[in-house]
Amino acid sequence: MGRVRTAAFDDQREAILAQAAALFAHQGYTATSMNQVAAACGISKPTLYHYVRDKHELLLCVARAHVGRLQSLVAEVRAETHSPRDRLAQLIARFVRAYADAQNEHRVLTEDVKFLDADARERVLGGEREVVAAFADAVTALRPDLAQAALATPLTMLLFGMINWMFTWLKPEGPIRHDAMAPVVVDLFLGGLAAVQVPPPAKPAVKRSRPKTPKKETCA
Numbered sequence: 001m002g003r004v005r006t007a008a009f010d011d012q013r014e015a016i017l018a019q020a021a022a023l024f025a026h027q028g029y030t031a032t033s034m035n036q037v038a039a040a041c042g043i044s045k046p047t048l049y050h051y052v053r054d055k056h057e058l059l060l061c062v063a064r065a066h067v068g069r070l071q072s073l074v075a076e077v078r079a080e081t082h083s084p085r086d087r088l089a090q091l092i093a094r095f096v097r098a099y100a101d102a103q104n105e106h107r108v109l110t111e112d113v114k115f116l117d118a119d120a121r122e123r124v125l126g127g128e129r130e131v132v133a134a135f136a137d138a139v140t141a142l143r144p145d146l147a148q149a150a151l152a153t154p155l156t157m158l159l160f161g162m163i164n165w166m167f168t169w170l171k172p173e174g175p176i177r178h179d180a181m182a183p184v185v186v187d188l189f190l191g192g193l194a195a196v197q198v199p200p201p202a203k204p205a206v207k208r209s210r211p212k213t214p215k216k217e218t219c220a
Contacts, residue, residue: 013051014065016041018104021062025104029059029112060120063113066105067127073098074134084141085190091138092189093182096163100178103167110164132156142193149198159189 019040023032034055038048052058077090099106113124136156140147146155163185170181 016048016051017062017065020058021104021108024059024062024112025107029115056116059112060116062105062108063124064127066102066109067124069098070095070131071127074131084138088138088142089186089190091135092159092186096182096185097178099163099167100172106167132160135159145198146196151198155196162189
């Protein structure tokens with residue numbers, strides 16, 4: 001019979017994931033040992049193994065928990081009644097604010113997922129793709145013509161390029177807070193989105209034939 005998890009178990013596990021994310025983010029996954037994680041959590045190494053099987057599972061849990069929280073944000077916005085513009089604005093603002101409290105986890109997601117095995121990595125990336133698809137759907141709802149021109153996903157990736165790396169320069173202790181930047185990002189993206197022009201269809205590439213090299217005459 002499996003062990004019944006208590007609220008205390010879940011709380012301790014979340015604390016372990018938070019400490020592991022901080023260590024992975026600041027010194028790298030490969031440079032972090034399970035001894036260091038246990039010490040940071042104030043528990044013994046055998047106790048740590050009561051919560052996770054090994055360091056690989058610890059990395060997977062950190063990444064999946066972070067992606068799971070982002071998926072929950074998407075679900076919350078979808079469950080609310082919003083106009084197309086407000087839905088996209090809410091998604092952008094809530095993600096910017098969420099990253100303020102998850103900078104370690106976000107760094108792990110962007111830099112350390114490559115250390116997972118193929119199956120585990122696909123589970124994490126699958127969740128990320130769902131999040132990207134939700135944003136692309138919101139972009140499409142606001143500008144249906146962009147989907148027809150296959151631009152919804154590229155624009156979504158440009159948007160994520162704007163907010164995904166904010167942790168590299170927007171520091172929690174700095175003069176500008178994520179709460180203040182969230183509406184700025186919304187205004188910047190949505191204001192620019194209205195001005196996006198659908199490019200004309202690409203002309204088919206002309207295949208140029210290479211000139212034949214004349215044969216050299218040989219002496220008998």
